[in-house]
Amino acid sequence: MINSCNSANGTYGSLPPASLPKIEIGEELEAEVSPPSQEEPTFKTPISLLLLGAVVIVVICSINAVFIGLPAVNSSSPSSTTTTTTTTTTTTSTSMQTIGVPMLGIGTKQKTVAGLIFQGDAFGFGYHKYDRMNIDKSIDDVVNKCVRKCANDKRCTGFGFNINDRYDNRANGNCWFMTGEFKYVDGIYDPTHRTGVWIKELDPNSDFQNNTLIWKPSEEGAEFDFSAVLEFCYDDMKWDGDPRTNDVYGYRLSGQEECAGTAPLIRLKPGYKYRLTLRNTANPSIQTNLHTHGLHISGDGNADDVTRFVDGGKCLDYFWDIPDAYTGGTHWYHPHLHHSTNMQVAGGAFGMLIVDDNLELDGIPAYLKDEKLLQISKIGHVVKGNQHKNEVVNMTGNKWYRLRISMVDTKALAAKISFGSHCEVRKVANDGVWLSTVPAEPDNILYLTGASRADVAIRCQANSEITHTSLSTYSSTLVASIRIKGFEPQSSDPTPWSPRRSAGLMGLEGNVVAGKFEVVMLYPNLNESPYNPEKAIVDVLWDTVQEWTLFKTDRHPFHMHLYHMLVVTPGGCGIHEEGQFYDTIQAPRGAPCTVRFKTADFGQRLIFHCHVLKHEDAGMMNWALVTGEDMPINGGDPLQHECTAN
Template sequence: MFYFTTRTTLLALVAGLSSMSALADSNGIAPDPACVYQETDLKTYGGQAYAAPEEIRSVNGQLTAKLDVVFTKPAETKIAGCGVTLRSYNGKLIGPTLRVKPGDTLNITLNNALGQTGAAKPEELCNNPHDAFGGSPLPENFNCTNLHTHGMHVSPSGNADNILVMVPPVPYKNPKNSSLSANPRQITINIPKNHSPGTYWYHPHVHGSTGVQVGSGMEGAIIVEDDPAKTPDSIIKANANEKIFMLQTIPYDDTGKVNDFLALGDDRAFVRNRYLLVNGQIAPTIKMRPGEVQRWRFIDSSFNRTAQLTLEKHDLHEIAVDGNYLSQVDTWMNNWEQKDYCCTGKWDQEKTFKLKRQAVELIPGSRSDVLVQASKTPGRYKLAADTYITGRLDPSTASFTDNVVAWIEVEGEPVADTGLPSNEEMAKLYPYTDINNSNVKYNQIATFNRDQPLGGNDGGIACDPVRDKTPCYPIGFQVNGHVFDASQPRVLELRPNAEELAKAPEDSNGPQTGTDSWIISSADPTRNHVFHIHTNDFQTTRTDPLGNTETLWRDSLLVKYGQPQTILTRYEDFDGTTVLHCHLLSHEDMGMMQVIKFEKRNAAMVGH
């Protein structure tokens, strides 16, 4: 059940329906009654058996996959009865899961078959968006694409995890500038032998079209498998029946499309988001036997929504965040039975109830791996999510509470108790050596901020060129006062490799090359943001379920206005150019991204 305030709902409905009507009228397509905003009928469209995404495994150290970027066929692809025409991988609502081991090589053929009209040459189809929108009034290049392996510690250069190239939507053999790729694009990513096993994902990352494409369902999981010789038996057994939960929010309009960037506006998305999808399904059903332990891999691929997950009458035992094992099992305890007598459905009581239970929280881009042990009591249990638009300072203005994510049916004969890993076992899986403040060599600052354009200060898009039929420019979403400009990289000093450190050892208690402290903050008084950096993870802290301070390594971090956070990081193994940005993807597409360059430097460096 969704809960709205009357004013917010009315404004959202007016804004959303107006924009949907404009889009439908402008394209000459009549609205489809099955696609207009309405609360999803779970009895009709939910409850089907959980279906895992298609899976491709590496063989003899090589994984070979082809990803065809095409529009889904509405007669074959439906969401709650709405036939959708969405940008996709292989015509599905979710891309295939890529399953690899440390030391493997990913060989991906990315074939952009979206097509384009109105331009004679391939090089004219993708305006260079890497310099403050390339002069366009709003993010564009919606049919140009590329591929990012989110969270992975791999090379950002050449034909690897290089997000500064674009694949045009027509066949193309001889690129004439460095920002364009051949189509199809051959991607080769060598995974280090010491890469952390865990849950990662891939998605497009062309500046200007990332939100539209990810918001359409262009995403898939990457699983770096555990080494059985180094992994507790309890985790190995839980892996045998693991489940992948790609949490999706697809803001399709009343014609079943995500036409352009305007679909991602907060108010429009607030209206159009129905229930969270799981791998393209609505509230699927998962079967478990009493006492069985499964590993659930959650990925928040939403372009703008945070999810707080709870499982009715079950605890969630978290073992990894953002692909990295924790040093302990974090058990988030559930007190669902309190809801029967503490709450009346009003917001104040509902909020009080929420404070009495613990949830696993995922922000856009993040992942969480949990172990779930089924109750010994057969029954049907609800995996639920309280979700809200991450950017809103007050989540209650755009919250959907108690969304059904999945149903868990516990039935059959009980299984032997395989147990959970101990904290001692988890400590051995912890993938990094923590950084001390004394190791920091340079201090960096990343501040998210916005400039308002002429014409308004409404906390959203002040001017809509489609609606207003006048030239206008979006709010400048910025990092350190600058919108995205690929010609101005922040240079970061690469850490020496093992051979170089053997020749010139560094004091473990002193400053270390390639080791920085960052202050991450938001100077934007109207929005929260999500900090994400490519290639190298960072060390941060949080409060664990028992109220203690816990150190962990992540690649994404919620940044609230007026609450700066300090993180520590090392730049290891890979030189080259990549980015940091806000992972609220509409913010990134409007300029909240900065180029960073890892390189070996002998001279003193100053962050900027």
């Protein structure tokens, strides 16, 4: 009889003993999870297993086809890719089937386990002795120990386990920690021992809720309302375990040890002033800084001046003033140190930043009040959702959600984001700015540059998928599976809503242009002008409407700091609609794109650049000096300093 159990943040099942040759463990021990570079343990092998003809059995035979009964990852069934199975069953068919689960890496090695052939890989074993007199309690003990190991390792999204009877009337429990998508290739399964699988419950909100920057209220009389510490970290292990890729860089909360993984979520509220201390925990030779991509704040002083930097072992303070009238939006953050941006972002240093809506000023529709977060990253050829391969998004069926999507691609090229046919998707915002009328017409396909964001209203009737397709290579990757849990009986269609615009996004239509400028994106610089942080290539008048025409953005997406750009080219610019705001533009080949922006609220250093990060580091970046009478000047202490205890 199958015994199904639940454990914290995951599920597993077990099978009763059967009658195939017993697998002996050569040595009783309790081992920590091994990194990929370490050798797997050696086992003693009975003669009966040697007759099966596969020496590799002795490496991994301690798990007896632990994946039997899992849903097919690559099945054509819409629901089969997204359901976590909590019980395992016996399989006797020799036909090809896929029995994997969402994993962090994809293995390609072929392995034989007790006569079954699998494709996949693992990164370690855990061994745990137990008392066979109470078999049910022993299974729980084994699994709970392995749960703790897997839960604390970002590489692990599940493990197989089995319980082996020993010749001396004792028994052993083993866990095999997984990092890849496993496929059953061939062979007949006949269960020998108690086996099962444990799968992490993955939800985009779970990582962020447990890893959100905590703002501490300041003391009375301080110039800011809240303060927090964000750590920049470095690890010389290779990104995604591939020696050809970058070293690992990242962000973490103060006191955390793990560097790789989902960076802390930063949330800000209108009407408050924030001081963020960036603590560089890397070695002294590694410098870095922080850019708040899409945030409408000053580009100078201690706000968002990307010419600042902090050495390893030092701290740097940022001051963000978010006024009451600030409209909420979805943004992201990453390093922006010239010549090091690509290396650090490609190493994993990026995270989501959200400005919450001001509910007192903005009557947000009810169908947008429950949110989900998804940051899609493409580093080299590896595409992930929230730093997981095939993220899982849990939703209630027939219920509307606001799905905030952020794209991170070091090459910044456009991609198609596709949703399955079981979902209704309506865009509501671009690059952190509401559409002029919310929501847009239903469309299950989004087109985004590799540095853009989009908020959508989404309602699903059944399990579905979110797929990323590169518009340069046309390769497709499943980045998230939408898993339906429960069903809402009634759900009305969204009604049209006209969001409030901030002052800086109004008054751009008509004959109001105070200055015009052209930018030609031609490698290795802009307008054939080398980047010089001490000299701007153009002066711009503060609190005026500017009209710029952008050329050759098809291969060099144009990103502007401080201000959002309104597309005014008739008919739009490819994936960018006329009359909507963006902070990154990638128009079709040979098509210039004309945009307008208002130099409202503040000025000083206005950075703009190609968002292909290698090109930016090579010099495809420049800046305009925004000046004007009565313009507020942002200063503050822009220098790094010794870190304090807190």
